[in-house]
Amino acid sequence: MKTSVIKTIIVDDEELAWSLVREYCSSFPRIEIVAECANGFDAVKAVTELKPDLMFLDIQMPKLSGFEVLELLEEPPAVIFVTAFDQYALKAFDVHAMDYLLKPFGKERFAEAVEHAMNLIDRHQPMKTKEILSDAKPSDQLLERILIKEGSKVLVIPVEKIDYIEAQDDYVSFHTDGKKHLKMQRLGDLESSLDNRRFVRIHRSYILNIERLSKLELYAKDSRTAILKDGTQLPVSRSGYDKLKELL
Amino acid sequence: MHPILSDKKTLFVYLTVWCAIGVLLGFIVSFFNSLHPLYSIGFTVPMLLLYGEVNLSAWYLCRAFPLERNSIWKILFVATAAVIIISAVWTLLGWGVITIIEQYFAVVLSPLPVSQSLLIVFIGGIPLYLISLAVAYLITAFAQSKESERSAYEARLLAQQSELKALRMQIDPHFLFNSLNSISALTTTNAELARTMTTTLADFFRKSLYYGAKETIALKEEISLLNHYLDIEKIRFGKRLHVEQRIDPDTLADQVPPLLLQPIVENAIKHGIADSVEGGTIVLVAQKKNDRLFITVENPMEEGAQEKKGAGMGIEIVRKRLQAVYGSNGDVKTTVANATFQVIIFLPSSMRK
Numbered sequence: 001m002k003t004s005v006i007k008t009i010i011v012d013d014e015e016l017a018w019s020l021v022r023e024y025c026s027s028f029p030r031i032e033i034v035a036e037c038a039n040g041f042d043a044v045k046a047v048t049e050l051k052p053d054l055m056f057l058d059i060q061m062p063k064l065s066g067f068e069v070l071e072l073l074e075e076p077p078a079v080i081f082v083t084a085f086d087q088y089a090l091k092a093f094d095v096h097a098m099d100y101l102l103k104p105f106g107k108e109r110f111a112e113a114v115e116h117a118m119n120l121i122d123r124h125q126p127m128k129t130k131e132i133l134s135d136a137k138p139s140d141q142l143l144e145r146i147l148i149k150e151g152s153k154v155l156v157i158p159v160e161k162i163d164y165i166e167a168q169d170d171y172v173s174f175h176t177d178g179k180k181h182l183k184m185q186r187l188g189d190l191e192s193s194l195d196n197r198r199f200v201r202i203h204r205s206y207i208l209n210i211e212r213l214s215k216l217e218l219y220a221k222d223s224r225t226a227i228l229k230d231g232t233q234l235p236v237s238r239s240g241y242d243k244l245k246e247l248l
Numbered sequence: 249m250h251p252i253l254s255d256k257k258t259l260f261v262y263l264t265v266w267c268a269i270g271v272l273l274g275f276i277v278s279f280f281n282s283l284h285p286l287y288s289i290g291f292t293v294p295m296l297l298l299y300g301e302v303n304l305s306a307w308y309l310c311r312a313f314p315l316e317r318n319s320i321w322k323i324l325f326v327a328t329a330a331v332i333i334i335s336a337v338w339t340l341l342g343w344g345v346i347t348i349i350e351q352y353f354a355v356v357l358s359p360l361p362v363s364q365s366l367l368i369v370f371i372g373g374i375p376l377y378l379i380s381l382a383v384a385y386l387i388t389a390f391a392q393s394k395e396s397e398r399s400a401y402e403a404r405l406l407a408q409q410s411e412l413k414a415l416r417m418q419i420d421p422h423f424l425f426n427s428l429n430s431i432s433a434l435t436t437t438n439a440e441l442a443r444t445m446t447t448t449l450a451d452f453f454r455k456s457l458y459y460g461a462k463e464t465i466a467l468k469e470e471i472s473l474l475n476h477y478l479d480i481e482k483i484r485f486g487k488r489l490h491v492e493q494r495i496d497p498d499t500l501a502d503q504v505p506p507l508l509l510q511p512i513v514e515n516a517i518k519h520g521i522a523d524s525v526e527g528g529t530i531v532l533v534a535q536k537k538n539d540r541l542f543i544t545v546e547n548p549m550e551e552g553a554q555e556k557k558g559a560g561m562g563i564e565i566v567r568k569r570l571q572a573v574y575g576s577n578g579d580v581k582t583t584v585a586n587a588t589f590q591v592i593i594f595l596p597s598s599m600r601k
Binding site: 013014015016017019020023038039041060062063084085102103104105 | 422
């Protein structure tokens with residue numbers, strides 16, 4: 001039985017809520033609280049810099065929700081979600097046997113969740129973060145903004161600011177105002193969660209914001225080039241052209 | 249009550265119609281028998297006026313044998329029997345009346361030999377009574393469809409009212425659970441505050457149940473309810489929530505639908521405070537202008553934040569409620585300026601008599 005210290009951070013926008021978690025934690029000698037964060041940005045920063053083992057994560061927070069925090073972390077710690085009420089999230093947790101705390105919670109329930117988490121940490125068992133994330137949101141909800149982590153900072157890009165998205169191996173790069181931002185994601189996954197009246201998969205490797213399109217040029221049989229308002233040229237496949245024709 | 253006898257005007261129109269039919273038949277009889285029209289009209293008009301009275305019985309027949317509860321054969325049999333009896337009764341009655349008039353005034357009314365006149369009267373009475381019967385059934389059906397339309401409308405109105413009742417009781421479940429969590433946290437650190445918060449929460453729910461059952465309440469009462477709510481949220485959000493109130497004392501007695509402002513203030517806290525790291529100030533203003541009550545709720549808006557779907561729905565509920573009570577005299581508007589989201593409610597100023 002290992003008795004190493006479990007570095008823990010508490011993320012909750014309400015001071016009273018995190019003071020309660022801190023109080024409950026005091027009866028677990030292995031738990032050492034390394035940070036308390038009042039919002040998602042601070043949480044991403046703290047996790048990146050302090051690499052904790054365990055995180056108490058509130059779902060409803062300003063700027064970044066608990067799920068968005070988790071989405072941004074490449075190597076998330078073990079997480080105990082804390083929430084007051086969230087029908088979608090609870091369903092996702094139940095499906096993936098994920099432990100969570102419902103506000104208000106008692107000491108016994110808290111101890112149960114912490115012991116469960118400690119068990120996972122000691123056995124180095126990773127969480128099924130991806131599956132939980134994809135199930136915790138209503139499937140018909142469209143993306144309104146893209147979150148990108150650069151170093152320990154978080155960048156928020158509203159989708160309407162995107163010019164086009166390019167696939168690059170395991171990454172996608174978002175092009176906005178001549179700048180590009182990399183994120184580990186698959187272009188196909190992204191395509192299905194963007195508004196398809198605005199974002200068109202014009203090519204195997206490109207999704208275009210059609211508001212940026214200036215004109216289409218035919219340069220060989222079945223092969224066209226999209227010219228954007230800033231002069232950028234992107235290849236358009238046959239099926240991409242069909243989709244564009246339908247929209248324009 | 250008989251639909252024609254119950255109203256003098258209708259009865260007059262009804263008898264006029266029979267009179268007109270009498271005049272028309274008089275002309276037809278005079279034409280076929282080459283008589284002077286006046287000669288035959290003198291006979292047909294009193295006869296038809298008499299038949300008009302007799303035909304009022306069609307209504308009772310239609311009431312006694314309603315279409316939906318009798319087979320078509322039964323109704324046809326009854327109608328046939330009725331037509332023969334009624335027309336015969338009319339013929340005999342007519343003969344009697346005409347004879348009396350002729351003898352009393354020493355005039356000749358019957359344009360043709362009596363037996364011939366009576367046969368024509370009897371045969372003519374049959375289609376006329378059938379028409380009366382058909383009209384009676386038509387009027388009944390029409391009245392029934394109007395009645396069912398009215399009850400459908402009433403049902404809709406009732407559904408709308410109960411929907412409004414359900415709408416006003418919508419309190420965010422997050423509010424309850426988060427408040428309980430705050431109390432739970434306070435019990436060890438600040439037991440006194442935990443107790444205050446418990447009683448404030450109880451007061452808030454008690455008042456919202458009590459006021460929620462009323463049609464309207466005084467603005468003063470609505471604001472006292474809001475203050476309970478805000479007191480709880482102030483404990484929860486701490487330094488992040490500030491509240492500024494500018495309530496004109498003139499407005500305190502004005503009547504408003506209960507819990508009208510609560511969802512708006514709830515939205516203001518959700519989007520202006522809970523979604524913001526630094527928090528901000530919720531501003532509540534009430535004033536009166538030209539017999540109209542204006543209530544404004546303001547919250548700071550995060551840069552780049554769009555109007556959230558939840559806010560839109562809350563506003564829609566408030567609009568529906570205002571229109572249900574005040575029609576076009578009450579409405580709600582939203583504006584965005586200088587990083588502030590503003591909701592303006594206006595309604596007619598009215599005090600309890």
